Amino acid sequence: MTALGFPEATGLARLRSIRVRVRPGIAISSVIVLLLLVALIDPGLLTTRSPTAIDLEHTLLPPSLSHPFGTDDAGRDLYTRVVYGARESLSIGLGATGLAMAIAVLLGFLGGLAGGIVDIVIARVLEVAFAFPVLLLALLLIAIYGPSLQTEIIAVGIGSAPGYARMVRGQVLAVRKAAFIEAATALGHRRAAVIGRHLFPNAMRPLVAMITLGIGQSIVWASALAFLGLGVAPPSPEWGALLDSGRLYITTSWWLEILPGAVIVLVALSVTSLGRALQHHLEGAAR
Amino acid sequence: MSIVGEATVTTVASRRPAARPVARTVRRIIVKVVTAVLVLLGAASVTYFSQYLVPGNRATAILNEQQGRAQQYSAAQLAPVNHKFGFDKPVVVQYLDYIGGLFRGNLGTSYTQFKPVTQVIGAELLPSLVLTVCGLVAAWVIAVAVILLTAKRRRFISALGSTWEALTASLPPYWVGVVLLVVFAVEIRIFPVIGGTSVLGTVLPVLTLALPLAGFLGQVTRDEFEKVLDEPFITTARTRGMGDTAVRLVHALRHSVLPAVTLSGWALGALVSGAVIVENLFGRPGIGQVLVTAVNSRDVPVVSGIVLVVAAVYIVANLLVDLTYALIDPRLRDT
Numbered sequence: 001m002t003a004l005g006f007p008e009a010t011g012l013a014r015l016r017s018i019r020v021r022v023r024p025g026i027a028i029s030s031v032i033v034l035l036l037l038v039a040l041i042d043p044g045l046l047t048t049r050s051p052t053a054i055d056l057e058h059t060l061l062p063p064s065l066s067h068p069f070g071t072d073d074a075g076r077d078l079y080t081r082v083v084y085g086a087r088e089s090l091s092i093g094l095g096a097t098g099l100a101m102a103i104a105v106l107l108g109f110l111g112g113l114a115g116g117i118v119d120i121v122i123a124r125v126l127e128v129a130f131a132f133p134v135l136l137l138a139l140l141l142i143a144i145y146g147p148s149l150q151t152e153i154i155a156v157g158i159g160s161a162p163g164y165a166r167m168v169r170g171q172v173l174a175v176r177k178a179a180f181i182e183a184a185t186a187l188g189h190r191r192a193a194v195i196g197r198h199l200f201p202n203a204m205r206p207l208v209a210m211i212t213l214g215i216g217q218s219i220v221w222a223s224a225l226a227f228l229g230l231g232v233a234p235p236s237p238e239w240g241a242l243l244d245s246g247r248l249y250i251t252t253s254w255w256l257e258i259l260p261g262a263v264i265v266l267v268a269l270s271v272t273s274l275g276r277a278l279q280h281h282l283e284g285a286a287r
Numbered sequence: 288m289s290i291v292g293e294a295t296v297t298t299v300a301s302r303r304p305a306a307r308p309v310a311r312t313v314r315r316i317i318v319k320v321v322t323a324v325l326v327l328l329g330a331a332s333v334t335y336f337s338q339y340l341v342p343g344n345r346a347t348a349i350l351n352e353q354q355g356r357a358q359q360y361s362a363a364q365l366a367p368v369n370h371k372f373g374f375d376k377p378v379v380v381q382y383l384d385y386i387g388g389l390f391r392g393n394l395g396t397s398y399t400q401f402k403p404v405t406q407v408i409g410a411e412l413l414p415s416l417v418l419t420v421c422g423l424v425a426a427w428v429i430a431v432a433v434i435l436l437t438a439k440r441r442r443f444i445s446a447l448g449s450t451w452e453a454l455t456a457s458l459p460p461y462w463v464g465v466v467l468l469v470v471f472a473v474e475i476r477i478f479p480v481i482g483g484t485s486v487l488g489t490v491l492p493v494l495t496l497a498l499p500l501a502g503f504l505g506q507v508t509r510d511e512f513e514k515v516l517d518e519p520f521i522t523t524a525r526t527r528g529m530g531d532t533a534v535r536l537v538h539a540l541r542h543s544v545l546p547a548v549t550l551s552g553w554a555l556g557a558l559v560s561g562a563v564i565v566e567n568l569f570g571r572p573g574i575g576q577v578l579v580t581a582v583n584s585r586d587v588p589v590v591s592g593i594v595l596v597v598a599a600v601y602i603v604a605n606l607l608v609d610l611t612y613a614l615i616d617p618r619l620r621d622t
Contacts, residue, residue, distance in 0.1 A: 124326070125329075128329035130556075131326060131330050131598035131599075131601050131602050132330070132333075132594060132597075133559050133560045133597065134556070134560060135560035136559065136560065136563070136578075136593070136594045136597055139582050139590060140334075140337055140590050140594050142582050143581065143582040143585050143586070143591075144341050144342075144585075144587060145340075145342065146585060147582075147583075223461075224459060224460075224461055224560075224564060227461045227564065228563070228567055229579070230579070230582055230583070243461070247568075250465065250469065254473065257465045257469070258466060258469060261459075261465060264459070265457070265458060265462055268457065269457050272457060
């Protein structure tokens, strides 16, 4: 603006120009993720009640000022339970995404670097894996090992790994052809050094955003399993478990299902949109 | 799929440069079909060997499941179970029996019900298929309607459309289902809470499946649609005096649905996952209910049977999408 000779906007006009640049979606997402972090570090900061305090005189109360999310069948404050459940839900999301990424990076790099028959075999294995929908593969694993927290994490992790593996493989193949890799090889660097110092960091960069996207997805998948009664068992305030225990009362006490579900949706949406923003940012930096 | 296929096609082409396009198309189709069969075989191997992962002795697990308690059994008690399920044969023979059985439509025997898996699944397949197909069709109808009404309109309306798509695309099916159920079956009593397979009871399950998918398909189509509307041939059509609605319907839509069609094959997996949840939420008969019951009783043959059937449907559907492309799109045919 100033370069063109226009005076620098001041006061209200300037405020307005700043407001336009802050995208509202990103702002809301950041606030939600911030609240989530507070809930992870110290749930007591967001609520004064206890997630396990049973109050049989106030069961199944609809949302009100004193109970913003209402109460459940044992009179426990649902909002407090959601806040305390964040830790477990997010650790499931992190665990599953971590496992999925570990498998994906291993297969993707192996295929992308080794090439030849190894790559063909890995590509075929992934193709077979793609034929199984995430939820069904997860259910198969739960049928084999029985429902538990560990199985849930492993099931969601393995279920979502093939998608990431394909992306990692594509990334490795793309970076491998880049001029700076050729340059490094031409300069006489050892293969291991080229891979470790140049290829790996550059191929991994877009994965940072993918991990963020993956956490949101994993929380949703894990809560879907719990919704089917195959995840973390109900007395826990884990979000999926809240959905599972609320299903009995769906025709009378809507808040038990809809509100924890809305929190899952909001968290997944926020994490995802921050991940997307990060992705755009990183891609912009790469160009 | 393409690595082997491409290699064969190029060598053939280089040896005989005058290879007729028809012959090339036939060759391409054969390669695709063979690959699909191999992938199917791979999927069957996965479901077969997954049964070996069950911890502990399988015959003991089966007897425990039937008796409803955990205990040890003598060899004499285990022998008939081992014989019935073929556990006493070598692994290779069991595997070949399983694969051979698949060709005769035999998916193994249920651990809990002692009858063929095909019988357990059998009647439940149709309602699930109806639900999935209706879900896909409804998703397309919603996606196309939203695009036609909102894409490249006034800024506010366009933004409304794309926000709607972004929002619905990220909603998990169970939550959509719960909200629809509470609003339209509990608060406003238009639809039944547990609808079975009646037409009225199918509306909410179908919508539950369709809304998130419609958002996803819409997001993919919108970009293409808006790009196409800027093309010179659209301007030409307008100068011929063609109305806006006709331009959108006849020209723009046709050119912009291709990516979403491809993704519909892929979306089948998401639809089936959604159907499992929807059937359990709405108490609708189908493989979803059977599946969850089987997972709970750890009846691995039934679970892996259903998983294999779904994988087979997915592979065949995507093969069909692929083949349709090879036949329709000249650009793909000649490469």
